Amino acid sequence: MNNLITYFNKYNTLSEEANKAISEICKPVIIKKNQDLQSIGHTCRTIYFIKKGVARIYYYKDEIEITECFAFENAIIARVESLFTGKPSRKAIQMIEDSELIGINSPKLFELYDKFPEIERLFRKIFEAAYVDTVNRVESIQFHSAEERYNALLKESPNVLQRVPLKYIASYLGITQVSLSRIRGIR
Amino acid sequence: MNNLITYFNKYNTLSEEANKAISEICKPVIIKKNQDLQSIGHTCRTIYFIKKGVARIYYYKDEIEITECFAFENAIIARVESLFTGKPSRKAIQMIEDSELIGINSPKLFELYDKFPEIERLFRKIFEAAYVDTVNRVESIQFHSAEERYNALLKESPNVLQRVPLKYIASYLGITQVSLSRIRGIR
DNA sequence: AGCAAAATTTATCATAAGATAAATAATCAG
DNA sequence: CTGATTATTTATCTTATGATAAATTTTGCT
Secondary structure (H helix, E strand, C coil): HHHHHHHCCCCCCCHHHHHHHCCCEEEEECCCCCCCEECCCCCEEEEEEEECEEEEEEECCCCCEEEEEEEECCEEECHHHHHHHCCCCCCCCEEEHHHHEEEEEEHHHHHHHHHHHHHHEEEEEEEEHHHHHHHHHHHHHHCCCHHHHHHHHHHHHHHHHHCCCCHHHHHHCCHHHHHHHHHHHHH | HHHHHHHHHCCCCHHHHHHHHHHHHHEEEEECCCCCCCCCECCCCEEEEEEEEEEEEEEEECCHHHHHEEECCCCEEEHHHHHCCCCCCCEEEEEEEEEEEEEEEHHHHHHHHHHHHHHHHHHHHHHHHHHHHHHHHHHHHCCCHHHHHHHHHHCCCCCCCHCCHHHHHHHHHHHCHHHHHHHHHCC
């Protein structure tokens, strides 16, 4: 739990009782490489904190698998379009390496919001920051070339190449594997 | 204020006192067509509710003006990447028609969060919904053709063509004016 | 109304990325 | 370790969109 509390402190430091209340709705998850942590068609009821490993959210468009995002250690991952709407998700979360996570039960978390406004505030801030990242991602996809996006990704996550297969990176960048290979080949 | 309270009720119904507290930090804004409501370089300190008119957020990339989004009546608009980070915004908000808005002072709003958890919850839910929209927009930009995006926009906002110049729509769709004209010409 | 400015369309040519196929390299299971 | 599978690269050809320029239409001003 320590890593998670450190992560929380970046957004909103919680009281003892609030930390304890959250710890009671958390459970550890160990999962093997390439396994789905959450599968397509199910409604999101768990927010995950990554202690170890790499995650990606993916979905299918016209039979083709698309990677929506990656998440590394000490980050949170959830399919927000399901978490916030209560609708089943068309997306899945897969762990790219053998991983250790902490799962936070989201219906129970939302109940805690009533008793602990500080917890509601914490998650408000966490998701506000994620929202800002997504707004920036729209800009990046819309007005940078594939090559610019590739270079920006490397700068932001220098170890992504070591940990994530190129085929996943390609669809994340919005291009085909073949185009990514071409871009990489230039240098 | 009535429209605004109706809008709030879709997310979280507030007590009398909470509504009153919000009304005290609101002020009406009347603004002419093509005027900037908020300008580039300033930090966002107001969240706007549109009573009448159409707004867009825009910014510059390489001297070229880009429209990030549109907002119509009975919606909220803010440059969230500044609102949530406190940093100056590279973006501006412009009203495309003669408009009437309600401006909500955001620093004062955030103070109200301490006294009224219900207000914090209201805005949490408003921005969660906006976040989900943005996640969906990433998908739309990344994996639909320009023509598909154009048709999707028309379906979503059928009156956008009547109210918004095509040059703004083009950059919103991530294409040039000329390409948009070509797409429209096909039918 | 009538002119000027701005918006939109049309045309032409250039280019980045897609589709497909095939070759090579890396990884994994037994 | 080795063969089989999967991932990546390379090659060729096609296509959607960009860049630029010019023509046309619409809008706004006085």
